[in-house]
C-alpha cells in the first residue's frame with residue numbers, strides 16, 4: 001500500500017462565495033501541487049452551486065473536483081436533489097456520500113448511502129463513502145461494529161463494484177472539533193475496514209482508505225505514514241490554501 005499515491009480531498013462543506021473560491025483556487029494553483037506534492041492526487045468538493053465555476057478555474061490543473069453529495073435517483077421529481085449525470089456534465093470525478101453531517105442532519109440511512117454510492121458509480125463518478133462512529137459509540141466499544149455495519153451496507157449493494165470506491169473513515173467526534181484520532185486509533189479502524197473489504201472481494205483489498213477529522217498540516221505526516229491510511233478527507237483546513245497544500249505535500 002505504501003507505494004500507492006495518496007489521495008487528499010478537500011470538503012469545503014457549506015462555505016465559500018465566488019470571490020472566496022477564486023482566491024482559494026488561486027492559492028492552490030500557485031502552490032503548484034503537481035510539482036510540490038507529486039505523491040498526492042488532489043481534489044476539492046465545493047458546494048454544488050459552485051461546481052461549474054470551480055471546475056472551470058481548475059481546468060488543466062492537477063486538481064480534480066467532486067461534490068459533497070449526490071442523489072440516488074437519475075432524474076425526475078426530486079426537489080432539491082442533484083443527479084449524477086448533472087454532476088458529471090460539469091467535469092466532476094468524485095462524489096462524497098454518507099458524510100456524517102448528512103447521516104445525522106438529513107437522516108440518511110446506511111441503505112440510502114449505499115444507493116448513492118451505486119448511483120455515483122453508474123454515472124462515472126467515484127464515490128467517497130464516509131463511515132464513522134460517534135463519541136458515545138466509541139466509548140461503548142462499538143467503533144468497529146458501527147463502521148463495519150455502515151460499510152457492509154455498501155458492500156452488499158455494490159457487490160464486486162466495492163473495489164471501485166474510496167472509503168473515508170471519519171470519527172464523528174473528531175470532525176471540526178480539533179480532536180484528531182491518534183494515528184494508532186485511526187490505523188486500527190483502517191485495518192479492520194481493510195480486512196472487511198478484502199473479505200468481500202480480493203479486488204477491494206487495495207482501495208484507498210482516507211482518514212478525516214481535524215487533519216492539519218502538523219498531524220498529516222504521521223497520519224499518512226500509517227500503513228492503511230491512503231490519504232485524507234479535509235474539512236476546515238481545506239479552506240486555507242496554504243494549509244491544504246501543506247497537507248497534500250505531507251503525502
Ligand code: PGA
Nearest residue numbers: 175176213214234235236
Ligand atoms: P474537519 O472535517 O477536517 O474540519 O474535521 C472533515 C470532514 O468532515 O470531512
